[in-house]
Amino acid sequence: MQGLNELIPRLQVRNITKSYSGFFANNQVNLTIQAGEIHALLGENGAGKSTLMKIIYGVVRPESGEIFWEGKRVDITNPAKARSLGIGMVFQHFCLFETLTVTENIALALPASEQWNLGQVNRKIRVLSQEYALDINPDSPVYTLSVGEKQRVEIIRCLCVATKLLILDEPTAVLTPQETEKLFLTLQQIAAGGCSILFSSHKLQEVRSLCTHATILRNGEVIAECNPQAETIDSLARMMIGEDEGHGGQGEYGKYHTPPTSPICFQVRDLCLESKHPLGISLQHINLEVRSGEIVGIAGVAGNGQRELLAVLSGEVICPKADMIMLGEIPIGDCDVPQRRRLGLAYIPEERLGVAIVPNMNLLENALLTGYSQGLLRNGMIRQRKLKAWTRRICDAFNVKQVGLNSLAANLSGGNLQKFIVGREIQQNPTILIAAHPSWGVDVNATVTIHQAFMEMRNMGAGVLVVSEDLDELLTLCDRIGVIYKGQLSPFIPIADISREKIGRWMGGVSFV
């Protein structure tokens, strides 16, 4: 016979409502999670998933509704209150101090009453990272970590305190398939110990493999509950998006483009660069070329030099020699970011907030930040009407859900922000687009929109270089793929000749032969 405690849900959310300027992010939402359950929260970009998670974690206060924790009504006024109940959360955008080490960051989040010293925290991190295969060096300063590694720090931070409900907002968005598999074993291990997990993801195959319950939101309302394992990817996508609207499914693009013989539009020649950071990765003899009308992908596990390579390709770091990077016939290795942009290089960085976007600027200002050379300025003055039309076109073409072009970028949902960044760069018709994790956190439909936009650019003769830890994305999108490992690039293989196993082995450090 079940004990009374096992019958009482761990968490019950009843009729939660939260609106922004009259727009309902959550409308009368109900959600029940049992102890030890892995529960998915699904919905397209802007459906209200993060808002609901933030309400449960005490970051956002609802206007009405109730929350019951193990049968008792609670008022979760702030994250400290949530943590005291045993609720931990890993956010889509990380909350780490860049200049502190992993250990220092985690120590800051531990309850003062438990009086941990840094040595104990360091040891605890090593134990947890081993136990849950969350590979991380506790002594690394956070600014040296890739996005994937920062996510691991966030997960370990939650695991350091006894947690009864772990909330993960898009945890696998930047993990490789192998890392995702490992993470899922971790999550299953955690759930088997009685901790509940609330998990949001746009990768429906993952949801089907991991979760036994799902609540589906559309336009802020719960529109269905189901067992994802009893559904298909198609039926889940239909529930999220609606019966009548098209949904792309994942990775259905038809035939690949034949490898082009067109001119090389972007080239890196024997680029060697010592990392200035003690824990950074030095780039060794990097050679690559992208032809006009070609999408080239660079795969690799986080922390193998992707960040250093992107910095030098985008112009954030200047090359030792100008002709180490060529844009067509022009050496650009010694050009700074604005010069490279003016010559036709567009860039979608790995980090959205603070690098791609200034959160406290509105959409118009953020559009201007990289689009200024598109006729949006005259005599140093902003052409307001042109800027408005330009920004509106980005939002329309990429279906960016927003309440107005004057709204702050920080108020966009994660996926809508990513669509905005991608649209802003593509609309500049660059000669070469360099993109890091282009579909990170975007829903099924938006992923298709972004991938199709890349393919259209390619078909119009632009070159595209995609750096991603999502192997599936690269296999879907690219004409040729190479791997970066410890600062070195493998040969690039045409998509028709690629074996997933070989790429996986290269990603794992097996020599490039």
Ligand SMILES: Nc1ncnc2c1ncn2[C@@H]1O[C@H](COP(=O)(O)OP(=O)(O)OP(=O)(O)O)[C@@H](O)[C@H]1O
């Ligand atoms: N602070 C805020 N101010 C104004 N609007 C907001 C704010 N936070 C969220 N919203 C809006 O509420 C809606 C729901 O956002 P939310 O982040 O919950 O969506 P989501 O389902 O998590 O989307 P995604 O999958 O893209 O992360 C969006 O339209 C978003 O723009």
